[in-house]
Amino acid sequence: MSQTHQDWLVLPSWNRLHRVVDMRWVGGEWDIECMGEGRALCGASGEFCVPGFLSRMGLPRCAHCCDRLGIPRGSGNTINAHITEPPLVSISRRTEVWMVSA
Numbered sequence: 561m562s563q564t565h566q567d568w569l570v571l572p573s574w575n576r577l578h579r580v581v582d583m584r585w586v587g588g589e590w591d592i593e594c595m596g597e598g599r600a601l602c603g604a605s606g607e608f609c610v611p612g613f614l615s616r617m618g619l620p621r622c623a624h625c626c627d628r629l630g631i632p633r634g635s636g637n638t639i640n641a642h643i644t645e646p647p648l649v650s651i652s653r654r655t656e657v658w659m660v661s662a
């Protein structure tokens with residue numbers, strides 16, 4: 561189970577940040593284009609993109625992803641919002657959404 565590249569990413573609608581937990585990356589590491597097929601904690605799936613710096617700071621976080629993580633709803637990547645996320649290992653006992661082998 562690959563757990564590299566975990567991050568808050570956006571779907572092409574670009575309206576909120578989802579906590580992506582399973583991702584098949586395509587393209588280069590530093591592209592800001594859509595990066596591949598993924599799934600988020602909330603169950604959203606599709607083609608996720610890496611948001612630019614301003615989006616990462618300013619877009620609202622997906623409420624369902626926040627609830628599943630057990631963190632406050634709000635906006636911005638948790639790193640930028642100075643929120644410590646619980647380890648995903650503990651979350652995996654509650655959801656199987658990310659249990660997809662690479």
Ligand SMILES: [Zn+2]
Nearest residue numbers: 578602622625
């Ligand atoms: Zn979500």
